[in-house]
Amino acid sequence: MKSQSQLTIQSNEVTELIEQFQSTNDEDIQLFLVEKYTSLVESLAYKYSRGRNIHEDLVQVGMLGLLGAIKRYDPQFGKDFKAFAIPTIIGEIKRFLRDKTWSIHVPRRIKELGPKIKATVEWLTTELQRSPKVAEIAAYLEVTEEEILETMEMGKSYQALSVDHTIEADSDGSKVTLLDLVGNQDTGYEHVDQKIDLESSLKVLTNQERLILSHLFLESLSQKETGEKLGISQMHVSRLQRRAIQKLRNAARANLEGSECNS
Incomplete structure (x- = not known):
């Protein structure tokens, strides 16, 4: 088996290799395909890890998505492997972000409703030319207003700040940590x-x-x-x-x- 640097293959050749792997479970073929698409996984992970220290975690999760795509790909889907793999990899990354990166445990329905609310707000803002009311968002998503408010409130807990996080204390630029602001029992x-x-x-x-x-x-x-x-x-x-x-x-x-x- 040639290394990636020695072999440049076309889309149809990728399909042939995947079919061969699916029938033989040849680890060399799997390794070749993983190496070929590693840069794709890293680029997708970067889009979701920007500004947070979870890039390596997302790469690992994306690799699992890539392996799953290699095992499930069927050329009869009518698309090349890369087009099939991208939504599979992104799906794994989003699932990880939904289930693992919240600072406190919240119900799954809250995690799933959050992105829907965000998309709905953007769409209704465009349609109504103003910020939508909670009742309008709830009606569009066919949920209660209480569920909308609960999800919005819980969304604030997506990522907690460290007690060492510094904030500006005065106009002179002096800073304090959040721990400095925590009251003690008198x-x-x-x-x-x-x-x-x-x-x-x-x-x-x-x-x-x-x-x-x-x-x-x-x-x-x-x-x-x-x-x-x-x-x-x-x-x-x-x-x-x-x-x-x-x-x-x-x-x-x-x-x-x-x-x-x-x-």
């Missing part, structure tokens, strides 16, 4: 809730118990130093501390149970 709200719960729970303590907890946990005094300040023994401080903490636990448990009942 812990201040949680602290406010905790403070309200704590203040409510502290009402169950006596003045002496509140003073003991204040000295121990806010001023970081020892039990001995706290006892000296209040004129009581360290053992008494320890006993009052345990009692105060238990009261707070009981109060917190009661507040939690009350919240669950209200919800």
Whole structure:
């Protein structure tokens, strides 16, 4: 079998080679045909990959379409192999783009309706000499207006932006990433809730118990130093501390149970 560079063949010779491959599954013939039409696959893939990093993927998908065309081609179709192969290759590429390149999963009916809406909008715009209304698009495609709106909205999810994508932040040309604009959870709200719960729970303590907890946990005094300040023994401080903490636990448990009942 000669290499592609050594052999230039005409359309009828391509047909003969394909028929020979279909009857023998000769891998050399298949390889020759694939090499001959590789540039065609790459050019078709480029038309759909322009501006996106999926060219190699589309070439691979296009090659599958080419192999399928080689296996299914019948000269009785009334067209030469290239004319038969092009829509087959493009069909595989479009199917891949429809099923694999959406950033989030959407129903198949949405993916299929999207191109129809686009074509319909272009046609109606020409016919009506204005932008068509949603109701007009829906009537033309014989679907509901809700389906049109849903498809248009989901179409925005075709390709998500990276959080590292930069956008202009000000007129001076400074830029920020999308991640810079993502809000963080403000812990201040949680602290406010905790403070309200704590203040409510502290009402169950006596003045002496509140003073003991204040000295121990806010001023970081020892039990001995706290006892000296209040004129009581360290053992008494320890006993009052345990009692105060238990009261707070009981109060917190009661507040939690009350919240669950209200919800």
